Amino acid sequence: MKILSKLAAAIIICLLAACGTFLDEQPNTTEQKTEIGSGKRIPVKLVKVIDGDTVKIKINNHEETVRFLLVDTPESVHPTRPVQPFGIEASQFTKKLMSNGKTEIELDVSERDKYGRLLAYVYVNGSSVQEALLREGLARVAYVYAPNTKYADEYRIIQSEAQQNEKGIWSLENYATEDGFESPNKEASSNLGKCSIKGNLSSSGDKIYHMPDGRYYDMTIPEQWFCSEKEAKYSGFRRSQQ
Structure with missing residues (x-):
């Protein structure tokens, strides 16, 4: 019985030591909670x-x-x-x-x-x-x-x-709102005389922007409007080659 008791005690100590190591590896959530x-x-x-x-x-x-x-x-x-x-x-x-x-x-x-x-x-x-x-x-x-x-x-x-x-x-006019960020729409851009650059995704997924004097400008349905080429480029779009 004494041997069994010593063996049980050894197992408990081993388990406690293992648990201690596990907790040491985890984020100190208790410490974080106090902060x-x-x-x-x-x-x-x-x-x-x-x-x-x-x-x-x-x-x-x-x-x-x-x-x-x-x-x-x-x-x-x-x-x-x-x-x-x-x-x-x-x-x-x-x-x-x-x-x-x-x-x-x-x-x-x-x-x-x-x-x-x-x-x-x-x-x-x-x-x-x-x-x-x-x-x-x-x-x-x-x-x-x-x-x-x-x-x-x-x-x-x-x-x-x-x-x-x-x-x-x-x-950018009407871009940042209480509900988030909204792309200026066509009506707003024409009234303001700006934000007339059309951003569109091609069939292959390329992000392309079209200038008002571009070949495909009138037939392009914009998915996003830009007020400057710099803004379009910052947003990951490239200029249409035509």
């Missing part, structure tokens, strides 16, 4: 920038996808939507801003969205990435839902300044 809503910034390692408002980080040796809280940038890599005006610019801006320096995140009250992504305020060298995007007119204030509303007022002030200066997304 939520506290205003404390958590040092993380940037793995890659996915687009203007989404990055992948490593925390406690575990990779997480982080969605920037309270801001929305135009799409640049959406699987079912075309590249939107200023989407590539926003993505490139975030990449450049976060390429060097110390990355930190700050959690609010609700930790994740419905896709399982971490929701966070993101900082590089102590400066807010969200504020920088808003200041450059590369993002709009969005998804302001309680309880994650900590910096909503500050962000709206910065956005208002970008709107007044018609920077980035605010340089």
